[in-house]
Amino acid sequence: MKAxxxxxxxxxxNHNIDVIRAMAPNSRAWAAIKANGYGHGLLPVAKAxxxxxxxxxxxxxxxxxxxxxxxxxxPILLLEGFYSAVDLPAVVANNLxxxxxxxxxxxxxxxxxxxxxxxxxxxxxxxxxxLGVNPDxxxxxxxxxxxxxxxxKPLHFISHFGCADEPENPLxxxxxxxxxxxxxxxxxxxxxxxxxxxxxxxxxxxDYVRPGISLYGISPVSERTGADFGLQPAMTMTSSLIxxxxxxxxxxxxxxSRWVTPRDTLLGVVAIGYGDGYPRVxxxxxxxxxxxxxxxxVGRVSMDMLTVDLGPDATDRVGDEVILWxxxxxxxxxxxxxxxxxxELVTNITSRVDIVYT
Numbered sequence: 001m002k003a004x005x006x007x008x009x010x011x012x013x014n015h016n017i018d019v020i021r022a023m024a025p026n027s028r029a030w031a032a033i034k035a036n037g038y039g040h041g042l043l044p045v046a047k048a049x050x051x052x053x054x055x056x057x058x059x060x061x062x063x064x065x066x067x068x069x070x071x072x073x074x075p076i077l078l079l080e081g082f083y084s085a086v087d088l089p090a091v092v093a094n095n096l097x098x099x100x101x102x103x104x105x106x107x108x109x110x111x112x113x114x115x116x117x118x119x120x121x122x123x124x125x126x127x128x129x130x131l132g133v134n135p136d137x138x139x140x141x142x143x144x145x146x147x148x149x150x151x152x153k154p155l156h157f158i159s160h161f162g163c164a165d166e167p168e169n170p171l172x173x174x175x176x177x178x179x180x181x182x183x184x185x186x187x188x189x190x191x192x193x194x195x196x197x198x199x200x201x202x203x204x205x206x207d208y209v210r211p212g213i214s215l216y217g218i219s220p221v222s223e224r225t226g227a228d229f230g231l232q233p234a235m236t237m238t239s240s241l242i243x244x245x246x247x248x249x250x251x252x253x254x255x256x257s258r259w260v261t262p263r264d265t266l267l268g269v270v271a272i273g274y275g276d277g278y279p280r281v282x283x284x285x286x287x288x289x290x291x292x293x294x295x296x297x298v299g300r301v302s303m304d305m306l307t308v309d310l311g312p313d314a315t316d317r318v319g320d321e322v323i324l325w326x327x328x329x330x331x332x333x334x335x336x337x338x339x340x341x342x343x344e345l346v347t348n349i350t351s352r353v354d355i356v357y358t
Contacts, residue, residue: 031046050072057210061091127171132160156189161196192204291320
């Protein structure tokens with residue numbers, strides 16, 4: 001019998017990047033593997049994808065250093081850039097590329113004494129208004145970066161969509177047009193599309209696409225699943241029944257007595273809870289798979305356990321496998337029940353979950 005286990009199928013990762021690259025056949029690909037490979041394991045994901053991608057995108061320097069220490073030699077891009085000037089020697093020593101999005105980072109480059117120039121991607125705020133240089137300041141940044149000996153030439157360009165997962169939102173086309181206008185005539189490489197852009201906006205592909213959540217078989221688009229795009233879930237979250245109990249009509253189940261049995265039934269107790277990353281806020285009726293059939297969550301999720309209504313005629317037994325999401329039960333569906341997105345569920349699994357690669 002096993003407790004909370006995340007089964008990671010590397011063949012699904014390989015399949016998904018093939019599907020993604022077929023959608024952007026004229027672009028190279030950064031594989032976004034930040035946040036511990038979206039919960040799938042930073043280094044194992046990198047090794048599984050290494051022969052199929054052109055490089056890896058991470059959020060933070062320590063993620064890049066883990067990859068280098070693990071033997072990853074492909075290009076690595078710091079998607080948020082470096083946080084302090086003291087990080088620049090490590091960027092150089094580990095042959096990292098970096099996004100540059102603000103005046104402070106630019107000044108750090110101008111003041112530094114580095115052993116060799118760094119490949120820089122100038123991040124332009126084309127409309128998301130999170131990170132990036134304001135359009136009015138782009139020409140000044142370009143001039144200063146081109147004059148800086150610590151910046152490898154040519155300078156490259158990057159931006160990020162705010163609403164690419166909303167097909168009818170006009171902001172995406174506005175961002176594409178602005179990015180084209182601001183980078184016109186520049187010799188460097190260009191990158192705009194992450195998962196949503198790659199899957200839904202072909203004119204945003206440019207030189208590099210940056211698939212993230214789609215690599216793991218999860219849709220970036222609300223009310224659609226990865227399967228709608230031909231993707232396969234890489235993670236299947238499983239556990240086991242540790243008890244099967246009879247309950248009478250009117251019995252109240254779990255903390256706070258939130259759910260009351262409407263009939264005599266059999267309840268299954270599953271060895272997983274919010275201590276493993278399963279959301280405590282999951283409502284009654286959230287589906288799970290027990291022996292291939294859907295059963296509803298009932299009662300409040302505990303730290304180590306949750307309860308399902310197996311039904312009065314159930315023949316399930318202690319030790320039977322339970323699927324929380326993944327193969328046969330899209331994580332996107334669980335996310336809709338919970339009121340979140342699949343990204344959050346897979347990145348929130350905790351360190352006590354056993355991760356098994358197949």
